[in-house]
Amino acid sequence: MPVGTAGTVKAVPQDVLEDLGAQIILGNTYHLYLRPGHELVRKMGGLHRFMSWNRALLTDSGGFQVFSLSELRKVSEEGVSFRSHIDGTSHLFTPERSMEIQIALGADIIMAFDECTEHPAERDRVRRSMEMTLRWAKRSKDYFEAHKHEVPWGDREIGRPENQELNHKGHEGTQRESDSGKAYAAGIPSEFVQSGIPTPALFGIVQGGMYADLRRESAERTVEMDFPGYAIGGLSVGESREKTMEMIATALEILPKDKPRYVMGVGYPEEIVKYAAMGVDMMDCVLPTRAARHGLLFTSEGRLNIKNARFAQDQGPTDPLCGCRVCQRYTRAYLRHLFVSAEPLAAVLNTIHNLAFYLDTMKAVRHAITLGDLSGVLSRSVSLV
């Protein structure tokens, strides 16, 4: 899942994301809550409609970003109080508040409020944190079940072209008819609309730090709460890749195979292929987009830093095996020039390519799964490490 922190995958227009084959993107609750605010997004019809994204959306719980971005945070059983990194104002996230905000945003998948345990951490600390995450998962689910119908489209019919025209009342005379339904739809598959108000799906999150038995216990007790999907959180926080894989493998033994299994915040291309081969269904990471803005491009020949002087006269495409619109049209020499000149188009083109590389990687994985043999995809990707 490409990460669209503040209601935008940084530098990439939504139609390009569609062309790239992005089926689901992620929004960050912490950012959207602070700006533009979840109540504004609710009034605008929810995040799908606000950002004009008709495909699936997932929002995180806000917990992880409070830990990584905000100032003066204080964790208690009730929740996490923090100061905004934007204006210093004080806020409190609780499991209930996180659910309220995420329901207002109206993503298709929302996440239970958890504590991402710091690394390294002593066993006792990790157990206490894991236990609290389990209690928060229960509170998240209780609030969610009681309020899940309070979605942005809860008080109106959706999916009807005549209602979508409300966005543009007064402008019906223009040539927008053909696109307006598509562009401004609330992003809810029409089959849901027939059976009442569609609601998000709430996923639980496994914690447990780097202790296999705690991971196992966390997974077992989270599964007992019966979520429609499960995430494995608290990884890629500084541990070795072997440890990451061990923790994922441990959780996957417990998490049901017939439910989506989602590893949060990973990873490099070769890692996501490995995790998929282990049985992981979903992943998100800022790496392809953030790296792109820093000039780091992922290719079938390995990573390249486009600002390197050796690309100054390189007339080849970023990746000779890539079919994306950037590799089809622009040379490495041009991309280097854009980056070195701090041109805004650098971020646009670099991000498009990196997302194409990631999404094509996962397309190859899905294809290999269909064929029943992941060995080819695995051997290709491992060679890039």
Place this chain on the structure above:
Amino acid sequence: MPVGTAGTVKAVPQDVLEDLGAQIILGNTYHLYLRPGHELVRKMGGLHRFMSWNRALLTDSGGFQVFSLSELRKVSEEGVSFRSHIDGTSHLFTPERSMEIQIALGADIIMAFDECTEHPAERDRVRRSMEMTLRWAKRSKDYFEAHKHEVPWGDREIGRPENQELNHKGHEGTQRESDSGKAYAAGIPSEFVQSGIPTPALFGIVQGGMYADLRRESAERTVEMDFPGYAIGGLSVGESREKTMEMIATALEILPKDKPRYVMGVGYPEEIVKYAAMGVDMMDCVLPTRAARHGLLFTSEGRLNIKNARFAQDQGPTDPLCGCRVCQRYTRAYLRHLFVSAEPLAAVLNTIHNLAFYLDTMKAVRHAITLGDLSGVLSRSVSLV
């Protein structure tokens, strides 16, 4: 002409510019000379190929930007010495050097090296400056005629698919065949290739400050040199709009109607419509792109500052009469959120809309000219001032 200073119309991919109907864009010699350097662009096959832009290109002479951007410039009869605004290195632009650089960049239209007279300026100072610009025009033309075949494609055949594949030697096995010819063509219409090496067209520039008789004399003596097109420079430098129009009208009386007549560095939408109605064929301005990056959007209802709080919940498009991809898909509320959040997508979408508004304005002007009646276009645009 949208301005593509450093080989990119800031924040907009080339395929979007094509979709917007941009037929010609402008590159800045000063910027391209400093970075990536005209010799590098020459080696890459010229600016068309370097930036993958198959339509027309115009480069300015570098003179104006030396005056406005560089440090420690010193003007003499020989030319202008200056220090780079990027790294402080010393450089000298002369008419001959400007021609050499522009021929290396390989635009379709290149501009004579002129001095943009400061405003306000005494009559004597303006006359001396105008006289020097005329001498520089002669030197530009002499050098150009002697060296115009030194274009980036001068030592090879162009327009042949097999040569264009040189860009991607070794990658022929990929799926790029269908696009490579189009994407990497040098941007030269094939009819030129049959009759030898195509060369740029050199335009002369009228100066003369805000003195009608000097403008007239400058125009007459520039026309005597017989250029294939003429620009009117030194305007929009702080004078009143009435004075701008008076100077344009004065020059247009002299400049031949059967040659392109180009006013440099203008203007607001209502101004470019007026100038076109007066007989101006070409204009360039950073306004639509620069304003977009500052959140100022041009619409059929007037200008709007998208960061204004009144747009926070505005579900309408930027311009209800605009058919561009931004107005078709995104609300003012979303564009405001992107801008306030300093998201890179703000510059992308705002620029696309503003360029669409400008290019659509000129499309309407061309249509009105074909119909023989500009009054409708003029009255609509004047109401926006």
